[in-house]
Amino acid sequence: MDIQSICVMGGTGKTGEPEKVERFELNMGDIISIVGPTGCGKTTLINDIELFANRNTPSNRLVMINGEPISEDFTFDPRKHPIALISQHTNFLSDLPVGEFLKIHAKVRGGDNPEQMIGETLEFANQLTGEAIITTTGMTELSGGQTRSLLIADAVIIGNSPIILLDEIENAGIHRSRALELLKQFKKIFVFVTHDPHIALLSDYRIIMKNGSMEKLICTNPAERKVAGELGKIDNLMLNFRTYIRSGQEISEKMMAEQMETLKLTN
Amino acid sequence: MKLIIFAGPPTCGKTTVIRQVIRRMLKKGHKPAYLKIDVLYADEDKIISEEFGIPAKKLYSGELCPDHCNVVVMDEAVEWAEKSGSDFLFVETAGLCLRCSPYIENSLGVVVLEATSGMNLPYKIGPMLTLADIAVITKIDLISQAEREVFRYRVIEAAKEITVVESNALYGIGIDPIVKHIERSGEIEQPMFLRGNPPVGTCTICVGKKEIGAKNHFGVLRTMEHDLFYIGE
């Protein structure tokens, strides 16, 4: 199936009232964010998208592809599943070594050169982690950050789906600006569930959730885009200090002054 | 009467799936009955009859292999369900025996596997999986999509012809396709026969007597009403 657009029709919130946002649409190349306090239903919304909800989930939402609902016993050829979901999980439960797991997943996803895919996946993942992931390590032995990095890399390289849903990639201490940079090289639909204002303002639009319900949809305006740039600089400053501290350096006022200088905030 | 037999390791989600299925069956006007077979303890019959007010019963297999118990009482169980005015009998097995399979010819065999149970499970449970018609993979909410895809692959590797359904049974996600399969399944035919070949062994079932009903067996037996007894020399 060739996907041009996905449309989500609102259902009901936790208390059963209809959602204020009646529908939103995702077109190829769109980046959107889903924001809101913990427990407000962000994960539930992207799960609905991944499952092609047909008014058959607790939220009663309907997801349409190219304007058509998907019947409930329709199953995608797993090799062509159009959606890759990077869930919030920070640990794997699969008792397989990383290499073997990736090999099977590459096979499931119908890659013609699994060895190369595994190499690329690990290379991608290792750019986001502190300590490199080794193929003979058990999946369950990976740290939280390594797990998230591998999930992202696997979804993009092996999954290679046109639509990527990411649940709070900022958690678990991975290099998130690097992740964003790497991800943006791929032309896909990205949906970020996030608590990070930088990611939210880099999106084309954001959906604000409350009490299980889509409350509001805001398109990013030019002023917000500018602010996003500034927030990115602050992010980098924090990351630089994190690197200093992780590598065992002592922090000096001079370092701070230098960092503030390179920041050049407009305010 | 349609007979739906659910098997699967303990705590894999059998009862949770069955409750979701029964809720939908009742809405569609069907009349399900429920039988739980377990070794030492079960409270599902109470839970189900309180929740849905349908005929529900439990049976302890005790010293018998629970699948063996299943074989010797199923004819009476079907009769009980018929008498109580039901048109579907759901049987939840204990799912402990990895040598036997509880499925009966012309019944629908459903194996429930939890996605969190490790990648080798599909290869470990033998006929419970390979002789089933449908594999329901539960607890998909607890693992990543990548793991789901790999687990599903392992299930299909172990049982090539099986229909796989993925479910978050707590929220009723993925239940509708199971209901469809149940509605489409065929009526049982009397006399009933066990599906597949029982393992080599020393009891009547283990040596291959496939007829259903205690009257067709000897050795250590039981019926719905009477606890273990012995028939033979």
Ligand SMILES: Nc1ncnc2c1ncn2[C@@H]1O[C@H](COP(=O)(O)OP(=O)(O)OP(=O)(O)O)[C@@H](O)[C@H]1O
């Ligand atoms: N529209 C809805 N209808 C009914 N229940 C809902 C709805 N949306 C969310 N819920 C329920 O609310 C709970 C929390 O939802 P969810 O896990 O999606 O929150 P979240 O925003 O992702 O939280 P966190 O930031 O902690 O990850 C879940 O039990 C979910 O089933």
Ligand SMILES: Nc1nc2c(ncn2[C@@H]2O[C@H](COP(=O)(O)OP(=O)(O)O)[C@@H](O)[C@H]2O)c(=O)[nH]1
């Ligand atoms: N998260 C999650 N938990 C589940 C799911 N299905 C069942 N459970 C839980 O798993 C436990 C055992 O389920 P139960 O149905 O009693 O298993 P049974 O022993 O096979 O009948 C219960 O605590 C259920 O709530 C599921 O899809 N997701």
Ligand SMILES: [Mg+2]
């Ligand atoms: Mg969440």
Ligand SMILES: [Mg+2]
């Ligand atoms: Mg049970």
Ligand SMILES: [Zn+2]
């Ligand atoms: Zn047995």
